[in-house]
Amino acid sequence: MSDDYRQHGLTFPSSFLFGSATASYQIEGAASEDGRGPSIWDTFSRKPGAVLHGHTGDVACDHYHRLDDDLDLMQSLGLEAYRFSIAWPRIQADGTGPANPKGVAFYNRLVDGLLARGIKPIATLYHWDLPQALEDQGGWTARDTALRFGDYAHHMGEALGDRVAVWTTLNEPWCSAYLGYGAGVHAPGVTDRLATLRAVHHLNLAHGLGIQALRASVTRPDVQYSATLNPQVARGVDDTADEAIRRIDALGNRAFTGPMLRGEYPADLLADTAAITDWSFVLPGDLEQIHQPLDVLGVNYYSTMRVRLWDGVGERQSADGHGASRGTAWPGAAEEIEFLPTDGPYTDMGWNIDPAAFEDLLVGLSSEYGLPLMITENGAAFPDEADEDGRVRDADRIDYLRQHFTAVHRAMGRGADIVGYQVWSLMDNYEWAYGYTKRFGIVRVNYETLERTPKDSAHWYAQLIRERAIPA
Ligand code: PNW
Numbered sequence: 001m002s003d004d005y006r007q008h009g010l011t012f013p014s015s016f017l018f019g020s021a022t023a024s025y026q027i028e029g030a031a032s033e034d035g036r037g038p039s040i041w042d043t044f045s046r047k048p049g050a051v052l053h054g055h056t057g058d059v060a061c062d063h064y065h066r067l068d069d070d071l072d073l074m075q076s077l078g079l080e081a082y083r084f085s086i087a088w089p090r091i092q093a094d095g096t097g098p099a100n101p102k103g104v105a106f107y108n109r110l111v112d113g114l115l116a117r118g119i120k121p122i123a124t125l126y127h128w129d130l131p132q133a134l135e136d137q138g139g140w141t142a143r144d145t146a147l148r149f150g151d152y153a154h155h156m157g158e159a160l161g162d163r164v165a166v167w168t169t170l171n172e173p174w175c176s177a178y179l180g181y182g183a184g185v186h187a188p189g190v191t192d193r194l195a196t197l198r199a200v201h202h203l204n205l206a207h208g209l210g211i212q213a214l215r216a217s218v219t220r221p222d223v224q225y226s227a228t229l230n231p232q233v234a235r236g237v238d239d240t241a242d243e244a245i246r247r248i249d250a251l252g253n254r255a256f257t258g259p260m261l262r263g264e265y266p267a268d269l270l271a272d273t274a275a276i277t278d279w280s281f282v283l284p285g286d287l288e289q290i291h292q293p294l295d296v297l298g299v300n301y302y303s304t305m306r307v308r309l310w311d312g313v314g315e316r317q318s319a320d321g322h323g324a325s326r327g328t329a330w331p332g333a334a335e336e337i338e339f340l341p342t343d344g345p346y347t348d349m350g351w352n353i354d355p356a357a358f359e360d361l362l363v364g365l366s367s368e369y370g371l372p373l374m375i376t377e378n379g380a381a382f383p384d385e386a387d388e389d390g391r392v393r394d395a396d397r398i399d400y401l402r403q404h405f406t407a408v409h410r411a412m413g414r415g416a417d418i419v420g421y422q423v424w425s426l427m428d429n430y431e432w433a434y435g436y437t438k439r440f441g442i443v444r445v446n447y448e449t450l451e452r453t454p455k456d457s458a459h460w461y462a463q464l465i466r467e468r469a470i471p472a
Contacts, residue, residue: 009471010409017120017420018465019081020074020442021377023127023171026429027058034102037093039129040139040180041432044187055435062450063428064106069452071113073443074426077458078465080436081120083376083422084110085127085171088152094132095148111163113116116182120165122376122422124228125153125210127171128180128187130430135188140176140199140206143281150209157217165223168298168376169210172230173203173256183329183435193276193331201282204259208290215292228298228376229256233305233357237340240309244282245274247334248307261369263291272333296419297369298376301358302403303351306340327349347379348438353400359407359414373417379403379424380389381431381438384455392444392455401457405470423461428450 012018014200025041032038045056063070074082088095090103107123114121126149134145153169170176177199179186207227214225232252234245250269264287270279310316318327319339327339342352358378368375378402386392401423412418428441436447442458445451463471 010406012409012468014468015419015466017081017374018461019079019083019120019122019420019422020077020426020461021083021122021422022063022426023085023124023422024087024090024427025060025127025129026425026431027061027063027427029058029060029062033064034090034106035093035100035226036087036103037089037095038132039087039089040132040135040187041129043132043135044189047189050189051433052435052437055430055437057430059450060430061445066450067106067109067113069162070172070427071110071117071119072361073452073454074114074119075117077442077454077462079119079420079426080465081122081165081420082114082426083122083124083168085124085129086156087129088126089129089131091155092131092152094133096133096143097149099159104159111160115163120164121160122166122168122374123156123160123164124168125149125156126169126206130187139188140202141190141195143202143205143283146202146205146209149206150213153210153213154217157214158391158445160169161214161218161223162220164218164220166226166296166374167218167223168226168228169207169214170203171228171376172300173200173207173227174232174252176203178252178329179326182331183326185326185329196329196331197277197279198281200255201279201286202254204290205286207260208286208292211292211294212289224295225292226294226296226298226374227256227260228300229253230300230302230377232359233301233352233354233359233361234307235304235342235357237306237308241307242387244307244309244337246329247332247337248305251330251332251334257369259287259290261291261294261297261371263287273331276332290472294371296374297365297371298374299362299365300424301361301375301378301455302341302349302378302380303347304354304357306342307337308340310338312336343465348383348399349434353380353403355403355407358404358438359411362411362416362418363414366411366418371417372419374419375408375421377422377424379440381440384439384444386444386446386453392453394455394457397442397455397457398441398460401461402470405464409470
């Protein structure tokens with residue numbers, strides 16, 4: 001960025017896209033309406049003990065029935081962009097065959113409603129709600145799921161490809177593979193090392209096939225293609241940490257950026273996992289399929305981990321409380337890593353607040369891959385309550401957002417090419433294994449009345465967007 005840009009203080013360029021993000025299963029509800037088939041989260045959330053209080057997404061924020069009001073809400077906050085995801089089982093109940101017109105109609109209304117209000121649609125094809133019928137045939141451990149994803153992407157390109165501005169194939173494939181098939185704390189709840197690595201590859205393949213299917217069906221000329229990753233950021237605690245961080249980076253980051261952006265699986269990743277697999281599920285030609293040109297890299301960031309190599313004595317620490325990424329999720333050489341409690345302060349997730357790591361991450365990614373970056377998620381859960389007057393005074397969330405917007409601004413000052421920021425989340429919603437107990441929204445949702453109330457942070461964000469500068 002130029003000196004001219006720096007002189008204006010904490011302002012953002014006119015092209016910078018301020019928005020907010022959600023995901024289908026977390027907000028829509030209407031889980032069996034208009035031909036929607038069951039997803040792996042409908043199944044997983046009903047498994048005893050899988051989700052806090054047995055909460056499900058059956059109703060969620062009832063966004064499916066409150067679409068127009070929610071669109072008005074976005075407009076009232078001045079959002080320039082809205083990142084949503086499409087529920088695959090609304091489009092193909094069992095993951096195959098023609099597109100369900102009622103499912104398509106809902107997303108048509110959403111996209112048209114956004115455009116009518118001057119809000120850019122950023123669509124994610126897969127934010128974790130895999131059709132259960134595909135899981136019954138192996139889910140992401142099965143190659144066929146990636147092929148089915150390509151067909152689904154083609155349907156969506158045909159349906160919305162004249163209007164969606166930014167397409168994202170996958171949200172956080174790290175979570176799908178490592179939390180879904182490794183730690184088993186997300187759907188489908190599998191705990192199997194080989195399954196985890198097969199899932200990594202088939203998610204990558206789905207991304208590549210999805211991009212190609214979109215390119216073949218989309219007609220909007222100024223469209224952009226992307227994937228959203230959640231880079232794993234580890235800080236070291238002693239002189240064994242560099243090796244621990246390298247293993248985390250191989251499995252957590254380069255397992256995706258390698259094939260997607262460089263066309264190869266890193267040699268150290270293959271070596272670190274050699275005891276589990278020879279990666280023979282990577283077929284000839286797969287890497288060419290996965291390695292597709294992208295316009296933007298989506299980055300989700302919340303917090304960091306603290307690691308060192310385990311000396312093999314006593315019980316290995318895995319810091320499930322105060323470490324953002326489950327210590328039990330990592331296979332292969334990463335099983336010899338200890339995840340130590342991070343330093344506070346923490347959000348209500350027990351995740352530490354570390355905006356300096358965010359700044360460095362963005363500078364590093366930008367120089368490493370040379371792609372424009374979009375912050376597709378950043379935000380915080382806090383146990384906020386409405387006061388007697390109905391106002392939600394979430395000063396802690398404002399503080400978190402201010403620190404992280406400042407980090408983005410500083411990263412841009414250091415040369416990182418960052419094109420936008422989608423706050424997680426527009427409204428309180430279904431926080432996966434935590435059900436409705438964690439509130440990430442800048443808008444409060446009353447889960448009894450489903451009423452929406454913009455929190456102080458929403459007003460703060462609206463001011464930021466209006467002034468294109470971080471409020472003092
Ligand atoms: C992301 N972890 O999920 C998702 O993209 C959102 O759907 C979610 O609501 C948000 O972040 C907040 O959690 C994650 O345990 C869930 O490391 C869990 C982890 C990371 C990201």
